[in-house]
Amino acid sequence: MNWLRIMSPKPVAPEKGWDKDFQRMRRQRILILGVLPIILACVGFIAVFIGTTGPIGPGDPVRISWGEALDALLHRHGNWPADYHAIFWSVRIPRVLLAGLTGAALACAGTAMQAVFRNPMADPYIVGVSSGASLGAVVAGLSSLATVAVIGSIITPLLAFVSALATVFVVYWLGTVRGRVYVDTLLLSGVAVAAFLGAIVSFLIYFARQEYHRIIFWLLGSLSLATWTAVGVMAFCVVIGVVCIFLYSRDLNALLLGEETAHNLGTDPEFLKTLMLVMAAVMTSAAVAFTGVIGFVGLIIPHMVRLIVGADHRILVPAATVTGAIFLIIADSLARTVIAPNELPVGIITALCGGPFFLYLLRRSRTRGEPA
């Protein structure tokens, strides 16, 4: 065994700058990572000012200047409507924060799921999170518990969260044989369990016509119930989930080459799959509990970002997370303005904007002959 001979097929050292292309590619990707948070900050800042009251918004009587709006935000003296400060701090800011956190959670979970299932068509709901959460939310909505003040606002997300996690646990258990997670079994179990729970949800909705509107609104996804509590819980889940998934991004890369190869590279694919499922499930369950089922973000954001930065998860995970946040903040801003003073469920916006844009990217990459 002579490593020297492997290590130096030619006695000469490689010419200077032989890896400059790879260094340049690396710098480009790092640049994207630097730019995205700045965009997020700008988008978030502007989104706070969008609404029926404020400097930007659909035609509405209460129109004030940027300076006045800033004064109101910072509670300085000035010529702004009396309740405007409260609108910022108890409605707009938590809502924008929740939108950002939810988008980040869904995009990050989607990225992890696509790697675990080695399938770019996987999304965060693939293991039954959405159907589980829906069942919990519908049950909460139908029980008298939801009508009790104080508890009512907590009980729906809590039940949704618990039943989403329980569903993931059942699907995970179904997809695991003798300590080994079989992703194809997991996928099919997820589909079957989701169909089963979906039927129960439909059944319940069918017999609860008076609640129909509220439940449908929740099922389509909306950020209108944003509170600081929700923001706090989401932030907690997102920070843990994203950090955890990011720390294992190199292992996710290896997993894309197959479990056998991942194992051979010294990583532990069984532990990785379980950890990723748990983290994705916690983030997605929390997101669904507070905002309902917002579709498409978890599927297209990772996919779209991958088309731009490549499949290396050390860049993809943070880039997709931040892009998800940006995307959902913009989508929510549209949701609350396009038919003002009424509001659209944000899930409709994400699908309406995301679908065509995604198709555009897909076609472009296909016609260039690159794999999606």
Added chain:
Amino acid sequence: MKVGVNELSFSFGKKTVLNNISFEVGEGEFLGLMGPNGSGKTTLLRCLMNYLNPKSGEILVDYRPLSDLSAVEVAKTFAVVPQSSATDFTFSAYDIVMMGRIPHMESRLAGAGRDDSLAVRTAMERTNTWQFAGRQFSALSGGERQRVIIARALAQQPKALLLDEPTVYLDISGQIEIMDLVRKLNTETGMTVIAVLHDVNLAARYCDRIALLNNGMLETIGKPSEVITPENVQSVYGVDVVIRKDPFTDAVYVLPSLHGAPVHVHGTRVHVLSGGGTGGPVMKALHDWGFSISTGVLNVLDTDFESAKDLRIPIVPEIPFAQISDDSHSRNLKMIDESEAVVVTRFPVGPGNLRNLEAAIHAIALKKRVFLLAPPEEKDYDFVGGRAKSLVERLLGSGAVQVRYIEDLQSALKGVGKR
């Protein structure tokens, strides 16, 4: 690096997949694992890479139990090349090879250091993949992709390479390309190679030794020429084969056996006079049509002698390169007398086998039907100064029928057996 497998058993639930397997692989050896589907080859390979835990027995790596090694140590010992590494995700070839450095990186967020980029570059040059380092992995051809995967395995700087049917999805040029590369790495660096191989001929050509598995048990292990025998292939794969030797390398190769049972045996006896490789196709066709055949006189080592032996038909043999002796000639005439028809191919005629043509003349005298195959093109077959030509003319003049193609023989021979 030496690898020892010691009474290894493995089972999936109640199904025993590997049963008490023991063998050793020496430093720098190229070992092929062979066996029919489901014989446990891939499972054995997965036990070696510590992906599956054996039920009993142990694997020793340089006399250390594999189970004592950490995941990273195993990764630095064995590098695996799986059957196929298709991925739907966009990685460049360089990215893929860089993944081989994962076991060498200290922290999980560390970027590639100088050692890493150099190891990647070296591995890619060794496998001739450096020129497309920047291209999308999924846009490469099957052979190129497999070379990138081998580069990734090399970047791991392992002590042994484990390959799981590395050529199974490749066309013949890709197969040879990959096997040549692996063999080259094996001889030039002294890296031990253990490869599951499907193709008997590739295995025989490239491996130092072959381990033949059957139903989870080690049937036999040894040099290709010792392992690949008609008996072993029959008992493990259940097919009849013919083993030949490559004249240039002495490597054995396997052909499907010629003597598959004919559709319908009617037993009409036909004697074939041939030589120099002209008789094989005729004998095979007659055999398939259900005739019972005899042939003579053929020198031992003549291609037609080998064909007749594979078809297991009675032959009048002659010593290699010797003239047809009186004894052989009379035995040949006796066989002609026992048959109902004689087929004469256009074999090259020299002083040694001229008597085969004389035997054909004799057949006419015995009132046998004689069929003479037309030569495919005007090729000189006469190496006895016109004597062969005149014998052929005499044959045709005295009632022998000339047949253009072998296929025409079937209809020409139709009436013969009925008499």
